[in-house]
Amino acid sequence: xxxxxxxxxxxxxxxxxxxxxxxxxxxxxxxxxxxxxxxxxxxxxxxxxxxxxxxxxxxxxxxxxxxxxxxxxxxxxxxxxxxxxxxxxxxxxxxxxxxxxxxxxxxxxxxxxxxxxxxxxxxxxxxxxxxxxxxxxxxxxxxxxxxxxxxxxxxxxxxxxxxxxxxxxxxxxxxxxxxxxxxxxxxxxxx
Numbered sequence: 001x002x003x004x005x006x007x008x009x010x011x012x013x014x015x016x017x018x019x020x021x022x023x024x025x026x027x028x029x030x031x032x033x034x035x036x037x038x039x040x041x042x043x044x045x046x047x048x049x050x051x052x053x054x055x056x057x058x059x060x061x062x063x064x065x066x067x068x069x070x071x072x073x074x075x076x077x078x079x080x081x082x083x084x085x086x087x088x089x090x091x092x093x094x095x096x097x098x099x100x101x102x103x104x105x106x107x108x109x110x111x112x113x114x115x116x117x118x119x120x121x122x123x124x125x126x127x128x129x130x131x132x133x134x135x136x137x138x139x140x141x142x143x144x145x146x147x148x149x150x151x152x153x154x155x156x157x158x159x160x161x162x163x164x165x166x167x168x169x170x171x172x173x174x175x176x177x178x179x180x181x182x183x184x185x186x187x188x189x190x191x
Contacts, residue, residue: 001189003034004055006047006088007066010104010150011038013178015168022173022181029182030189035060043071044084051088056095063092064148064185066102069171072128073120082135089145100188101140101147103133105154105173108163112170122170146188153184 005011005023013021013036027034037054039046044067055063065088068081085101092099106129109122133151140147154166154173157180163170166177173181 001032001062002058002060003032003062003064003189004058004060005034005036005038005064005066006051006055007038007064007102008042008047008070009038009040009172010069011036011064011066011102012040013038014040015172016175016178020175020178022178022185025178025182026185026189029186041070042067043074043076044068044081044088045071048084048087051091055092055097060097062098062100063088064100064102065089065092066104066148066150068132069104069107069125069129072125072132078128078131078135081132082139085136086139089143099145101136101145103136103147103149103151104129105150105177106130108158108167108170110170111163111167115169116171148184148188150181150184153180 011023013023018024021036023034023036035058047067065085071081089099106126107122112122129151136147157166166174168174
């Protein structure tokens, strides 16, 4: 098994040490080659434009595809995000790479307004993320593709943890948040 993880800052590991990023945690625990191709600030269109070089050329057996939140922050439509993810999945399947779609976590509105911008409509963005999650679950089931539901994991943990325990800034996970993400990935990849 060889995995490429393509995505945005949630894949890259923005705000935490490299060794604390979920990609690195999974790589070390499962002792398999994993390449982190997360790019801070990337959108699904950006991921699509670089997928041949970042994913296909690396010849993995699996690709974890995760993006969308930056699209919604930039007022891009859910339809565009769905189309881009669909194309990423199709391309991986053409090259016999098993796609796994990551479902991004919700935004902690209070922290995001303090750390990023109070001008963004985080309620609207979270609503789009929720709709996107439902689409990924259905799309994955209809196409017999695995998905990793980081979204539900964070929502469940927010019932017992504070936002500050899970997010450094309302958007990006803390080291503890990355540990939770790694556990979600183990559940999908374990033999």
